[in-house]
Amino acid sequence: MDLGQINPILLLASLMVAATPILLAAIGEAVVEKSGVLNLGVEGMMITGAVVGFAIGVNTQTPALGFVAAAVAGAALSMLFGLLVLYLKSNQVATGLGLTLFGLGLSALIGKPYEGIKAPTMAKWDIPLLSDIPVLGPILFKHDPMVYVSLIIVAATWYVLTKTRAGLILRGVGENHDAAHALGYKVNRVRLIAIAFGGACAGLGGAYISLVRVPQWVEGMTAGAGWIALAIVVFASWRPWRVLLGAYLFGGITVLQLNLQAAGVALPVEVLAMSPYVVTILVLVGISFKGNHGAPGSLGRSFHATH
Amino acid sequence: MIRLEKRPQPSKLWATMTPVLAVIATMIAGGIMFWMLGKDPFEAIRTIFWDPLFHETFGPYSRPQLLVKAAPLILIAIGLSLGFRAGIWNIGAEGQYIMGAICGAAVGLAFYPSESILLFPAMVLAGAIGGWAWAMIPGFLKVKFGTNEILVSLMLVYVAENLLASVSQGLLKNPDGMGFPGSRNFRDFPAAYNTDIIEGTGMHWGVAAAFIAVILAYILLTRHMLGFQVRLAGEAPRAARFAGVNPTRLVLFCLGTSGALAGLAGLFEVSGPSGQVTIDFNSGYGFTAIIVAFLGRLHPVGILLAGLLMALTYIGGELAQLMLGLPGAAIQMFQGMLMFFLLAMDMLTHYRLRLKRPVAAQ
């Protein structure tokens, strides 16, 4: 074992890559939950995004088109969920689970012909000047565009939620849907938009795994990333910047355990491989110990206008 | 314009009708999917739903398989349905299933090559305890810290899968296996083998356990105070507290029972149909059982029927894979669709569709 071969700069740089899929999925889900809807189908939307993004990326040899297609696929799948929970009043927990099971099946079906193919490479964007800064440059400014896109999405989400009227309405709908309805806001329409955004983000996150992080298609490759994204939303108390923090902390653990595996640490591979999940549980316990403050008031409740 | 109107009370008729309608809708949508995959939809549907039972060549082989595949689904789904009714969401049955299998198998393998008739019962007990203990983790965390049981139970599936990978290549590896991963095969270890109770029927001890679970769950839900409390907690949690239901005990009971039943299912599978602990002996029954629980309307008898139906799609799916070259994933998607159609149609139980009238009649 040689811990010396772990390069801290590379470690931190790959942390951002490892965290990006979860960050994208979690920021989308945070918006969905802020609107008062619990979508447990993140995993299903991610894996669908992964396979659709990969298929389009391979067929067009253009990763960017793959990402667009993944976002569309994730949003389309989330609309199925939205239709069921918003208009057919189905149970949100059960429907989200159904979405995950459906997405896993759908992706396996679509992905069969793409197994064993390599993804087209995505050029890195070295930000001029900034990337030349020693230490910070390689960590922060030598990444593929999606890393920056994910950060822009977080910043935009924060801005929209806290500084704009649209964000205020979304929070209002999530906090008390009956009151929002009484004031004349279209509860279901607001929620449908939020769900579509969440689906698109999850799709992007999935595609990031299959197009950049791995990069190839393997059945079931999201391996619980969608569920971890859900846990991060709770950890972040539904706040965008804390979603970023949570995702990067988690990315750090993932990268560290991979590096430790590679360095041949005297721990069984399985113990290292299960560590992200164990850490997630520990974090959830820690958060619930403090009490789940900040959960939107109408989260998970079905809305039916009585008049 | 159509609008929904909440029924004063859920319709019993629609509650029984919706699963049937959902199955029909899934067959239609599935047929379209098969057609798009370039298969004859009618032949595909017949291969999945008819041939496993009535085909003269495959039938005799498939029919026993029906019970073999249905038993774990029913066992797990019965347990899950109790929690789902009470609003306690254990979705990590797959992990409990794996842990039950590991614990039960470990007890058996520890006593190799014992011939004691007590060995198999001891394994069954260990399997139940393994699943129970694994489910107690989210249970304990929920009652102690209020941690979300959905996420914890699911995370533990991945932990269990890693443990399974570890023991099948380490602790429980067959010492005479010439280095191949996987434990000893229980087929060569009669005292620990989950054999057919009646030869050639597929009716192993797990099937018997599933039937017993159905009957006990039925009695619990319709005749026993605990079952009433489970239903009450799901329908109206505040009313349940008011009625004196202890939420802590209810959470532990629901999670513990579902974990123990999932653990049993895992043990019966690993010591019978699967035969050995391997890195991938589990085949997602813990997740499919969620669909079975909902398709069965969280009702024991419904779950029995839904489990058999879902087992049929597994066997029929394999047959269609063999005969028509239908991708295996198509069946997984087929099952997912079934869940969606069911949830969508569920609305009819609680709401009435009404055309909006332009002018009200007095």
Added chain:
Amino acid sequence: MTGDLRQADALMTLEGLTKAYPGVVANDQVSFSLLPGEVHALLGENGAGKSTLVKMIYGLVKPDAGQMTLKGETFTPVNPAAARAAGVAMVFQHFSLFDALSVAENIALGMDNPPTPRELSARIREVSQAYGLPLDPERTVGDLSAGERQRVEIIRCLLQNPKLLIMDEPTSVLTPQEVEILFETLRKLTDEGTAILYISHKLEEIRSLCEHATILRHGVVVDTCDPREKSARELAEMMVGDTLHVPSREHWEPGDEALSLEGVSMTSPNEFGVNLRNVSLSVRKGEVLGIGGVAGNGQDELLAVLSGEARASAGAIKLSGDEINTLPPNARRTRGLLTAPEERLGHSAAPEMSLTENALLTGAVRENLVERGFLRWGKAESFARRIIEAFDVRTPGTENAAGSLSGGNLQKFVIGREVLQDPDVLVVNQPTWGVDAAAAASIRQSLLDLAHKGAAVIVISQDLDELMEIADRFTALNEGRVANPVPTQNLSVEEIGLMMGGGEGEVAA
């Protein structure tokens, strides 16, 4: 009343408004008009159709038939935003507020073109000062008192300079002193020419505030009058349509102490709940103790600590002298302490479950409906049937879901379920809230009968008239504290107001 004259100067007219829901005509050919600067009362019992009517004016509900005009022009608001744009504002009965958001954010949500946050905060301060309703724009609404929460709603309306302000039961959550402040604000508004449509069933208030009243019964306008010229009794008879059965009460000498609380404190399990602070009171056999107070001052918490759903963190609860604080709900039932919480749908009853199952909900122990864990459905059903018969619950049968019953019938079932179990102590929270007058009278009578038979009864209610009518002694909850109970006889409105407002010390008799 010269109808034509009113029509000509009217700010708003309603003409033949009709709205039907499946099985019930909520409004049938409702017509009246509103003058500028007028406080117009809309009077009627629960279910008379008042809420539906104002929802049509506010654009939340589309009428099936009829027309409205505003300032002489046809008025057909397609949604609340359109109504607000036309100058109609509304303060809701159940506040349309968002607990986790700030006052300013709440107000911004109720406006169609809010100014920037900074300007808005400044205007909130300005308007709230001008109308004597001080309010900090940065505070989180969930932390405000009921009266302050209502201010948020009112200021939200005032910022839009409404021509017509609709107020749905605005005083049900206010102390008498807060009501006075509200009325002053409303008078200032009418002086500026704003018309107010004031919905209430509190007759004295209407007599002191309103110049004109339209009375609804079963969705139909049955009468109009000038409430200042009528007595409360006359108004009540117009509203109800026939003479009321007034509960009869013989003088009764109370017996030994049945239940006592000594310095009970409890932290509310709800984030925005109220903590109980050092609550001491006692109730004797054969006595009715009334606990008044504005909603959200610890009523739910007091009931929970008595029912056994929550535990007191300090102090002692004694039932016939025995400490019961650590006992769970059913152990308390066994010992004779029964309770009925305020919320019918989901707390005292499970709406989707049958009446038999709801009878079982609290009756399991005392009525022997369970034998070694197994349910005795036959006995449970006959218990349910006994409740239905004894309390005149209108329902097709015991198999019907509790949620399918009307509010009054379900409340009779809930109270009946507890009364028939023959409690030593019964605690009820808001026993007649949202219940029609006939059912309310019969519920009060059954509580009095129970006390007459020797049980101790605690009635927690916002309805002061109700408490004056049936309680022997009175106290009030204010921010989780109770004053020393005093006999209800000869208690003045000022004293009650002081107890509800927290200046209790001086009132103790």
